[in-house]
Each structure stands twice: as C-alpha cells, then as structure tokens.
Amino acid sequence: MKMPIYGFMYSSDDSDPLHAHQLFITSWDSGPVHVHPFRGVTSFDAGHAHGYAGTTEPAPSGVPHTHRYFTFTSFDDGHHHEISSITGPAISLPDGRHYHEFKGTTTVNGATPHSHRYAGKTGS
Template sequence: MNVREPLPVPHAHFYQGVTEEQEGHTHALLGFSKPLNGTSFDRHYHYVEGVTTFDNNHYHRFYVKTGPPIPMLDGTHYHLFEGKSYRNYTEAEPTQFGGVVYSPQQKKVHQHLFSGRTSGPIGY
C-alpha cells in the first residue's frame, strides 16, 4: 500500500504594486493571486494577472509569476513580483463605453515595468 503525504493547505494572496512612470503617468495593480498548495519553505510560486487601473484614458494587461515564498516570523510568508505590462496606445482611441478600440493606422505604443508584493496567505 502506497501512503501519500497530505498536500499543504491551498491558499491565495492579495497583491498590490505600481508601475514605473512612462509617458507622464503610472498605473496601480491590485487583486488576488491564483490559489495554490504550498508552505513557507517549499519554493512554490503564484500567478498574478489582470488589468492595471485606468489612468491617462487607458489600462494595461499584465501576467507574471511571483518569486518563491519569503518566510515571516509568524510562520506565514509573502511573495515579491516584477514584470512588464502589455503594450497599449500612448494616446488612446476615444471610446463611448470603455474597453479597447484598435486604430486602423499605426500608432505609438508604450508599456510599463512594475513591481509589488503580496500579503500573507489567505485561506490557511
């Protein structure tokens, strides 16, 4: 009979971060990581994805993997992350109801580097 060790409790993290300034503006990032089984010492990581805040008439999509857990004195952990947003127009096309409108002509685009950290685990 093969006995398997139980998996660590699944958990997620709240995350927040900010982009570097490009084209005279920044964006904030916040949300929840994808849940995962892991401990403070097993080198697991989470995926963080979403859209930035809507600033300067546009937002950016982002998708990044966190670094490994950083243990805290209380036995929990947090993660750091950094990455680069997807490109978006420097001067956004006007929209009546929001969303993304693509220009028929080539337009200048930009993207932002960003970094942030997660909270401790949610779901333990």
C-alpha cells in the same frame, strides 16, 4: 505523475467580456491551498502611471511554491495594461506566514504605444 486537484467552476452572467468564468481550487494533492493579495503603482512612463491590484491564483500550502497572477491596471490616459506573470518563491516570515516578490513589464498599449514596469511584494 497525476495529482488530484479539486475545486469548482463559477459561471458569470457574461456581463464582463474579459472573464466569463472562474475556477476556484479548494485542494491540491489532498492539501490546502492559499492565495495572496497584491497591489502597487507602475513606473511613470509616457506622462502617467497606473495603479493595479489583484489576488494571486491558488497554490499549495506548506510546500515550496510560486503563484501565477493576472490583473489589469487602472484606466488612465485613455487606456489600461495587463499585468501577468509568476511570483518568486515563498519568503518565510518569523511568525510562520510568507510572502512573494513579483516584478515585470505590462503589455503595450496607449495612443502612444508604451509599457510600464512594476514590482512589489504580495501580502502574507
């Protein structure tokens, strides 16, 4: 089944070697899309923890959905980690808004290779 998805591509100045472009989805199957902020602190492992923050990828509004997310942790103890996964389903709030729970394990990095656990709830 084909589903029309509309948006636009933003091309950066290539100053960030990790992100050369971004795709902004503006509608999904002719309906609106939305995103959620997320943030938190990882577990304390190998003598330190990392902070992280980001915004989920767009998902359709008004239907059951999840969001993909990706970010880097703060640079602590000489390294950072990647955080990437898919949120749980939408959890409705009494005022009509919703949030998503997320959890996972970072990539392995550091002078002493290790990972961290993380968990939280997106903004609504």
